[in-house]
Amino acid sequence: MYKATVIVKRRPTILDPEGKAVEQGAKLLGFNNISDTRIGKYIEFYVNSDNIDTVEKEIKEYAEKLLSNPIMEDYEYTFEKVEND
Amino acid sequence: MYKATVIVKRRPTILDPEGKAVEQGAKLLGFNNISDTRIGKYIEFYVNSDNIDTVEKEIKEYAEKLLSNPIMEDYEYTFEKVEND
Numbered sequence: 723m724y725k726a727t728v729i730v731k732r733r734p735t736i737l738d739p740e741g742k743a744v745e746q747g748a749k750l751l752g753f754n755n756i757s758d759t760r761i762g763k764y765i766e767f768y769v770n771s772d773n774i775d776t777v778e779k780e781i782k783e784y785a786e787k788l789l790s791n792p793i794m795e796d797y798e799y800t801f802e803k804v805e806n807d
Numbered sequence: 808m809y810k811a812t813v814i815v816k817r818r819p820t821i822l823d824p825e826g827k828a829v830e831q832g833a834k835l836l837g838f839n840n841i842s843d844t845r846i847g848k849y850i851e852f853y854v855n856s857d858n859i860d861t862v863e864k865e866i867k868e869y870a871e872k873l874l875s876n877p878i879m880e881d882y883e884y885t886f887e888k889v890e891n892d
Contacts, residue, residue, distance in 0.1 A: 767843055
């Protein structure tokens with residue numbers, strides 16, 4: 723069994739309205755040093771296989787088909803072997 | 808100037824309906840090995856100060872007051888010095 727982590731970020735050229743909104747809140751609270759806030763997703767899951775090729779293939783398919791929007795987002799992933807419970 | 812990264816995750820005991828929904832989609836697409844999907848936030852921003860204590864204090868306050876919900880989420884952060892543009 724493997725534990726996977728996928729980070730999904732909007733491409734740098736794509737506007738991030740959620741980041742902008744949070745940053746406006748920051749300015750109102752007096753955080754004047756903070757800029758360029760961008761909010762992405764951090765996803766963790768387990769893949770129940772011990773075949774490393776299967777695991778990597780499933781992580782990539784999962785990331786491309788369900789976790790990210792390939793038109794405007796990029797993703798990166800890592801995974802590590804863990805003991806079954 | 809520093810670049811900061813904050814990861815916000817729901818506490819392990821808190822349900823994650825978004826993760827559950829995405830995982831149901833995965834099952835429909837035939838990903839039967841994937842389990843325990845949890846979706847958090849991955850936030851990047853810049854802090855325009857060269858005083859490392861100020862930077863760390865602002866990152867923590869920003870994370871606690873705006874980026875996370877302290878009742879049900881935990882956060883971790885890292886930061887590194889970058890050259891001003």
